[in-house]
Amino acid sequence: MMARLGVEVGTRTMRGVRLEGWFRSRARVVEVECDPANPTEAVDALREHLGRTRRIALALDIPFLFMKRVKLPPLPESEKREILRLEPERFFPVRAEEIVPAVRDDDDLVFATRETPLATWVAALEALGPVDVIEPGPLALARALAQVQLTGAVVLLDGQADGIGIVEIDAGRVRCVRRVFGTLDDAAAALVENQGAAGPIYLTPWNEDRGRALGALLPEAVMQPLPTVADVVSPFLPAYGAALGIGTKPNFPRTLVSRELGARITARWWRQLGLAVAVSVAALAFAIASADAWRARATRSLDASLQSVKQRAAPALALQNQLLALDREAQAIREIEQKRPDPLGVLQALSKRLPAGAYLRGIRWSGTDWQIDGFAPNASRLVAQLGAAPEFKEVRFLSATTRVALGDRTYESFALAFRYAPAP
Secondary structure, three states: OOEEEEEEEOOOEEEEEEEEOOOOOEEEEEEEEOEOOEOHHHHHHHHHHHOOOOEEEEEEOHHHOEEEEOOOOOOOHHHHHHHHHHOHHHHOOOOOOOEEEEOOOOOOEEEEEEHHHHHHHHHHHOOOOOEEEEEEHHHHHHHHHHOOOOOOEEEEEEOHHHOEEEEEEEOOEEEEEEEEOOOHHHHHHHHHHOOOOOEEEEEEOOOHHHHHHHHHHOOOEEEEEOOOEOOEOHHHHHHHHHHHOOOOOOOHHHOOOOHHHHHHHHHHHHHHHHHHHHHHHHHHHHHHHHHHHHHHHHHHHHHHHHHHHHHHHHHHHHHHHHHHHHHHHHHHHHHHHHHOOOHHHHHHHHHHHOOOOOEEEEEEEEOOEEEEEEEEOOHHHHHHHHHHOOOEEEEEEOOOOOEEEEOOEEEEEEEEEEEEOOOO
16 A cells, blocks of 8 residues: 655644545644754654655645746746746845746746755655655645635635735636735735635634634635545645645646756656566566466366266267167168068059059069069050059050960060159
C-alpha cells in the first residue's frame, strides 16, 4: 500500500497529512512547530509521528508566496515561466534573488516564491522521502474543498499578525488571492472592494470572537468555519489537498518546482516507468512460463487418465467390436437374402402367365437374370404375354424358334431370357 504525505509549511508551524491507500484513504495528521529558516527539527518530528513515505507533496502558506496578476505575451507556459524567472525584479518585490514562479495558460494569476528557502525545505523533507510536487497553498486548499463539492467559496486564512489571506474560488479554480495586513476592518474592506462581502464566507482557523466581529463588519455575509473533509479538519486542508495531488506527473510550469528539482523528478519518473515496464515484462514472461508448465502438467495428467480409462474400458470395447462385427454379418446376410432369387416365386409367376398348352423343359438363373426353354403353341404370343407382366423385364428370345410335331399337334420351341423383379 503506497503512502502519500502532504506537508504545508507555515511561518510558525509545519502541518503533515499522511494518506494510506488510494480509494478509501485513511488520514493521519500532525502539527509541529517549525522555524522556516531551520526546518530540520520539524521534519524530524514529522518522521517520528508519521514515518517515512514514498512520495511527498509540499504546499506553501500565503506568507511565503508572491501573488500577482501579470500580463504576459501569449506564449507557452514554460516560456512565460522563464520570463518571470529571468526578470523577477520587474514583477515582484525582490532584489538579486532567484524565484520559482507558477503560471497558468488560461489566466494571468501568477504565484512565486524565493528559491533559496524553498531548496532548504525540500532538502530537509527529502529525509522523509522524495518530493514530487510543490504548489501554492491556495491551490491545494481548492483541491481539498472540491472533495466535498465546495467549488465556489471565499475563504479567509486568518494568520492574525502574519496577515489575513483572502482566497476566492470559483468552479473549483482559484481566481484571486490577496494578503491583507492590519485588522479585521482591513480584511472586510478588501472583501467589499472585491465584491465578496455577500453570501457565505469561510474562516479558518475558526474563532468565534473574530468570526462574530467580522460578521458585524459584513452584515450581508454569513461567517462559518470550513467543513471537515474525509475526517481532516480545516487547518490541515492545504496539506491534505497537496497529498491528493500526488499520483500523476506534474505540469512543472504550473507548480513551484524548481528546474533542478524538476530534472530530478523527471529522472525519477523515467526510472520508475522503466522499472514498471521491466517488472511487467518479467511478470508476463513468468505468466507465460507458468502457463506452459501448467499446460504440460495438465497434458501429462490427461494422458495418464486417458490411459487408465482405456485399460478399464478395454473389455467393453472388445465386446462392442464383436457386436459391431455380428451386426455387419447380419446386415450382409439380409442383403444376400434380399438379392437371392426365389425359384418358387418365379415358377408361380410363370405358371400364371404361360398360355394354355405351353410347358417348360428347363429353367436357369443367375441373380435376377433368368432363362427358360420349352414348347408352346405360339412362341411369339408367349413373349408378348410375359413382356406385358410387370414382374418380367426385358423379355427376349435367345435363339430362333423351330416347329416340331408332338403327337397330333404342332408346337414351337423357344428359349427366352428375362429379368425378374417381383412386385413390392
